[in-house]
Amino acid sequence: MAGAEIAARRAFVVGDPIDHSRSPDLHNAAFAAVGLPHTYGRIRANESEIGAVIETMRSERWLGLSVTMPNKAAVIEHLDRLTPQAERLGAVNCVFWDGDVLCGDNTDGAGLVWAIRDHLGVDVATRIGVLGAGGAARAAILALAEAGATHITVVNRTRDRAVAAAALAGDIGSVGEPEDLSDCDIVINATPQGMGDTGVVSLPPYVPGFGQLAYDLVYHPPLTPWMEAAGSLGGRPANGLSMLIGQAAVQFTRWTGVDAPTDAMIAAVG
Ligand code: NAP
Numbered sequence: 001m002a003g004a005e006i007a008a009r010r011a012f013v014v015g016d017p018i019d020h021s022r023s024p025d026l027h028n029a030a031f032a033a034v035g036l037p038h039t040y041g042r043i044r045a046n047e048s049e050i051g052a053v054i055e056t057m058r059s060e061r062w063l064g065l066s067v068t069m070p071n072k073a074a075v076i077e078h079l080d081r082l083t084p085q086a087e088r089l090g091a092v093n094c095v096f097w098d099g100d101v102l103c104g105d106n107t108d109g110a111g112l113v114w115a116i117r118d119h120l121g122v123d124v125a126t127r128i129g130v131l132g133a134g135g136a137a138r139a140a141i142l143a144l145a146e147a148g149a150t151h152i153t154v155v156n157r158t159r160d161r162a163v164a165a166a167a168l169a170g171d172i173g174s175v176g177e178p179e180d181l182s183d184c185d186i187v188i189n190a191t192p193q194g195m196g197d198t199g200v201v202s203l204p205p206y207v208p209g210f211g212q213l214a215y216d217l218v219y220h221p222p223l224t225p226w227m228e229a230a231g232s233l234g235g236r237p238a239n240g241l242s243m244l245i246g247q248a249a250v251q252f253t254r255w256t257g258v259d260a261p262t263d264a265m266i267a268a269v270g
Helices: 021-032 050-060 084-090 109-118 134-147 159-167 178-183 225-232 241-256 260-267
Strands: 008-013 038-044 064-067 094-098 103-104 127-131 153-154 173-175 186-189 213-216 236-239
Touching: 008 021, 008 050, 008 173, 021 038, 021 236, 021 260, 038 186, 050 064, 064 225, 064 236, 084 103, 094 109, 094 173, 094 241, 109 159, 109 213, 109 241, 127 134, 127 178, 153 159, 153 178, 159 173, 178 260, 213 225, 225 236, 236 241, 241 260
Parallel strands: 008 038, 008 064, 127 153, 127 186, 153 173, 186 213, 213 236
Antiparallel strands: 064 094, 094 103
16 A cells, blocks of 8 residues: 555653563564554653653653553643543553543553453453452453443452442442352452462462353463462463453554554563
8 A cells, every 4th residue: 555654653661660561572563563663662760750751752742651550540640631441440551642632541441351352252241250459450340340241249358449449330339258259250360469479379269160260360470379279170260461462452552543463462472
């Protein structure tokens, strides 16, 4: 197709720490796969520095910005507008341009829905249990409710946070105990329990069994102790790498208007 050559632009992920981030692998593979000349790098910056990063994004007209810990809430005051999802969650993981307006979105929940429904082929219009009530759990609950979940039960160590998280699902959300999750088709671990390199392994309080999808947001190690325990009970374990890919894919499309090449992204981090 004849046409003007696309100018190379820059995108980044900003957080602290940031050296471990897999996002550059995902996005650079995606740009290459669709033939776009853009580049994606890392910026180490914390809450006191995020305002200056956004100012540079404006003046240099970067393509986009991924935002990670500890900046997901702190970035908000520096943006012009939020999507409804980012507004309700009070957290932004993606900054994009709408004309000359700099907008904040939260793509974690959409990434999880993509992972479970589109990548794993599991229907999300069903009963779902969520272990945890932090930022990732909240994004998951909001997106799964919007995607048609019939009921979402939230189990969390701190009850007040569970109540606030369950409210994101409206009438289909409730707070429960671990034993309430036995009739869920999908159980999501959104706590860091079982994460690698911590030296201590404490399993989340409910382990899915036969007929249940055990989706662990943790993906390091790839087979977490919770996934292993679920597998031994006949559950179907999956780790959170597909959510990482899904949230990046939504960001990629926000920035470029191009469908994300998810196969290339999976190959880049698989
Ligand atoms: P967060 O906001 O700090 O929330 C952590 C949640 O886990 C809270 O509900 C907390 O309970 C609970 N929790 C923490 N330690 C616990 C323990 N020892 N026992 C029981 N409950 C415990 O963290 P987050 O940002 O939501 O992240 C949660 C996990 O998801 C992390 O492992 C993160 O790496 C992962 N994640 C993965 C992806 C992905 O793309 N795959 C994306 C985002 C996050 P309290 O409310 O009682 O404190």
